[in-house]
Amino acid sequence: MSDAAFHTADNTLEVRHLRTRFFTREGELPAVEDVSLTLARGRVLGLVGESGSGKSVTGFSIMGLIDAPGRVVGGEILFKGKNLVGLPEAEMRHLRGSRIAMVFQDPMSTLNPVQRVDAQMIEAVRAHRDVSRSAAREQASEALAAMGIASPDERLRAYPHQLSGGMRQRVAIAIAMLHKPDLIIADEPTTALDVTIQAQILSEVQALVRTQGTSLIWITHDLSVVAGLADDIAVMYAGRIVEQGTVDAVLDHPQHPYTAGLIDSLPSLNTRGKRLTQIAGITPDLRSLPPGCAFAARCTRATAVCSTPPALGPSPAAKASEHGTHLVRCFHPGRQTDVCTETTA
Amino acid sequence: MSGWLIRRIAQAAFVVLLMTLIVFIGLHAIGNPIDILIGQDVDQVDRARIIAQLGLDQPLWKQYLAFLAGAMHGDLGNSFVYNEPAIRLILQRLPATFELAVSALLLALVIGIPLGLFAGLHPRNPLSKMLMTGSIVGFSLPTFWVGLMLIMLFSVKLGWLPASGRGATATLFGVQWSWLTLDGLRHLILPALNLSLFKVSLVLRLTSAGVREVMPMEHVRFARAKGLSPTRVVLVHILRNTLIPLVTVIGLEFGSTIAFAVVTETVFSWPGAGKLILDSVNALDRPVILSYLIVVVCMFVSLNLFVDILYKFLDPRVRLEGAR
């Protein structure tokens, strides 16, 4: 159910019941199943989950970069009101890089190792704008400067392997920002970097987003990153969204046992000296998911009803006055009280 | 960088020297070329005279030193058969072999790279599968048999192209080349095609494998995410990354192409160095064999060196590391 409170035309992105599958020789993988997201102008959505949860596939589906043997099999992706599913490739290409941009995880493999930085940035500019090479170079230089890179012209003349990891990622983000897109999808962009660089980049991105009004989807497995950066959060597990809402609502009052488990497993000052809690069990194999709730096997609250699929619905604890609704996919939501005061069994 | 270069050149020179020594000794072990050249009915006096003339009565190490001394002056002895300086014989025929080998390699690249690119980009396409199977057939076919079949088809049955020999030549930089004339080209096509067949298959497979390796890489995906046109993605981000290792392989293959030209030259009666060496081996014409080997070894070694340098130049990662 998409949020009725919003007008469709105001939202930069509205994903409705997206389904993406991979058709492999060993079976069908429902990588993304019934995912619905809404993103207004200038909002930041944190898409959280472990590897295999479908968060990256969601991002690629929006970009239209799902290759065989995968395919978007159902749902709609409304970008400023226009459905991207089934859009002819030529039109999609117009949008990619100019109105919707993506930043990938490992900048060393993202940038072409045998091409200079300026060449890679110039081609990104000229793919969408008919300008001369020198004009494109100017723009590239400005974009780098905007990312806080000193002596951008020197960096432009370099090859990717001559730059540090953080620098490369800044270049990748600069490329994403070149045409001032309406939406940026960042797929774990700081995972490969060390913590201090991570913090720097996060703050730079935050500033840019605020000033440009760009909507941002930040895909990560790290809750702590999302906590500082995002306005809204969606938690994914085994291809489905299990909880979504504003960051405050979800992190302060997690309804789904998985979300609670994620929060609990973060080390913090409260847990100093104590054993970190883990979520028992392992991520399920997408090819052989149980018919009911995918998390049931690892869940302490599971009962007989959990062998039927739970629907995503408003959480009983949601306050009606809150901006947006707090949704959860669980038969036993919110049994736990606030995380800060109690630990799970 | 220059230290590395000097060391490589020294290595190369050593290999050449070693080669000449091995061959010199080996050739001596075959037997007396005199018997083959002169026959048995020459009387003792003439025999002794000829032996002394050719310097074959000296102990082996003296012969070798004499050879080396001559080599320094560019004199590698006279052919036993033609009684001309061996090196001159070889150098005269070398351009013919060269143009054959170069044409074959060019054909291989022009045909193999686009086909390999297609097969790599669309691996499940039935045409690609046919191409890959075809490439196996391509390098299984013995060159000499294909040559015969080509002659049979294009010369005997269809009569479009000449069956043997080299066509009219024109001079460029003081050397006779046949590709400069139309008649020369007509004579060049079949042998070049024949020699290139094996290489086409090789290039096709290498390109296809390289493309398949590069395609799933992150930077290709990123290029698409930037909204680049598919042509640009393929050419700049896939093909260019594939070509760098390919170029080095091709470079090394050039040497083997020159050697393998023997077969094609035999089938098409192409007057190149390959045919010369075959005849010389049969006649045990030692100076010619030696000269040929020296030329080939020098060529190989410099080719290796050149390819190494080229690779350093093309791959920026290697280039810049080396400079440090």
Added chain:
Amino acid sequence: MSTTPLVPETPVPAAPKRRQSPWRQLVADFGRSPAALAALIVAILLVLAAIFAPYITPQNPYDLLQLDVLDARLPPGSMNGTGTHAYWLGTDGQGRDLYSAMLYGLRLSLSVGLGSAVIAGVVGIVFGLIAAYAGGKVDSLIMRLVDLLLAFPSILVAMMLLAFLGKSVTNVVLTLVLIEWAYYARTARAQALVEARREYVEAARSLAIPNWRIVLVHILPNCLPPLIVVGTLQVARAITLEATLSFLGLGVPITEPSLGLLIANGYQTMLSGEYWTSVYPGLALLAMLVSINMVGDRLRELLNPRFVK
């Protein structure tokens, strides 16, 4: 606060399919490509034809007494002088029944190719393993030799060697072995180096198992997959090289023609339209080589360590 954790009624995700032994897996995977299967069948048929050649041919073309030179250069389908049998594929310049000559030639080509590949394989693997396990100067020396040998085009080396040794079947085999062992040595060494670093070797060493035993019983079997690929492709190379050398007149002697020599013999008459002497032996050679190479290629796809991971 806890609820009774109930055992969910849904079963635990099924355990992965039982894996067959690697060899059976290999056979099964191989069979998935119809082209490779067809190639394998063709190859086997040709080998059988070669083995049973004396029984399925009307004539032994190597026995000069059986040849009638008056029957030379007859087109396919002609009858022989006494009218006792037909020359299905015609005769060559010496009056040999081409069909018989083809099969006997195939036999010779195959035995030379297989023989040299096997001998070279043994020699090469031994050297490769020694180099890998001994390391240091020994390794360096062997590998320098291998590199030198591999750097030069095989045809040149073969020409020189045969010039030294003279024409005979044994010499051809010897030459081929001298050229081919290097490929095996390099692959065996590379694979052995990878294996030697594995933990089971360290474990074996710490149990004081003698070196030779470790190499033979532990390392060698694990090196086999890429060596099988090399071996298959080498057989094809050997056959091709022998055919080429014979064609150039440097290989087998005239009285025992292999396919290459038969083709060479037909070269002269081909231009006057007597195509059969070259075409049919060529087709036999082609069929053999293509099928072996296809099998080898399929094996390489399946056994390539990069993919196996």
